[in-house]
Amino acid sequence: MNTLPVSxxxxxxxxxxxxxxxxxxxVTEIEGQKTSGIIVETEAYAGPADRACHAYQRRHxxxxxxxxxxxxxxxxxxxxxIYHLFNIVTNEADEPFAILVRAIEPVEGIDIMMHRxxxxxxxxxxxxxxxxxxxxxxxxxxxxxxxLQGPHIxxxxxxxxxxxxxxxxxTRVGVAYAQEDALLPYRFYIRDNPWVSKAKGL
DNA sequence: CAAACGATTTTCT
DNA sequence: GAAAATCGTTTGG
Numbered sequence: 766m767n768t769l770p771v772s773x774x775x776x777x778x779x780x781x782x783x784x785x786x787x788x789x790x791x792v793t794e795i796e797g798q799k800t801s802g803i804i805v806e807t808e809a810y811a812g813p814a815d816r817a818c819h820a821y822q823r824r825h826x827x828x829x830x831x832x833x834x835x836x837x838x839x840x841x842x843x844x845x846x847i848y849h850l851f852n853i854v855t856n857e858a859d860e861p862f863a864i865l866v867r868a869i870e871p872v873e874g875i876d877i878m879m880h881r882x883x884x885x886x887x888x889x890x891x892x893x894x895x896x897x898x899x900x901x902x903x904x905x906x907x908x909x910x911x912x913l914q915g916p917h918i919x920x921x922x923x924x925x926x927x928x929x930x931x932x933x934x935x936t937r938v939g940v941a942y943a944q945e946d947a948l949l950p951y952r953f954y955i956r957d958n959p960w961v962s963k964a965k966g967l
Numbered sequence: 968c969a970a971a972c973g974a975t976t977t978t979c980t
Numbered sequence: 981g982a983a984a985a986t987c988g989t990t991t992g993g
Contacts (some may be wrong), residue, residue: 847986848975
């Protein structure tokens with residue numbers, strides 16, 4: 766439908782892309798099950814110069830390989846041996862930039878999402894965090910490196926407008942180890958949205 | 968080859 | 981509020 770084209774992702778301004786992603790729909794169709802949600806929180810990881818980025822100093826390993834490819838694909842990795850975090854690769858090939866999607870507001874397949882999360886009431890813990898949204902949408906590391914043009918994962922523009930004044934920028938979560946780069950205002954979220962993550966240290 | 972650790976979330980005290 | 985859960989990736993010997 767209105768799936769965002771590769772050209773949306775290959776641009777160099779990761780901050781602009783991070784802000785524009787707010788209000789877009791993240792859609793997955795996995796094993797015949799369609800689920801989706803509106804992106805309400807993102808975090809930019811700005812390439813070789815960003816201490817918080819897995820590709821800091823161009824660290825190119827089997828895990829980070831997708832980040833060195835052309836934008837428009839997924840970079841997914843396992844964190845704490847438990848959760849799969851979903852990132853959107855941006856910029857051109859050999860420029861390892863990526864955006865972590867930290868929270869979504871559920872839209873389609875909410876029943877499926879609740880089943881995957883083993884929950885029986887709809888509340889922010891369903892998909893209001895980077896680990897939980899991946900679980901709710903069925904995203905795992907096996908999709909790392911896959912295209913965001915489908916068939917499994919895509920991002921759509923559904924004409925949802927987010928006013929500039931409703932986009933808050935703040936410091937990123939869980940990156941204290943990045944020293945001075947931990948202070949960069951690279952986290953973006955929609956003001957007053959109840960699905961924005963409420964992890965520790967916020 | 969062994970060991971430490973993490974862009975988190977849940978559970979227990 | 982503190983600590984556990986849990987494992988692939990990375991780093992060190």
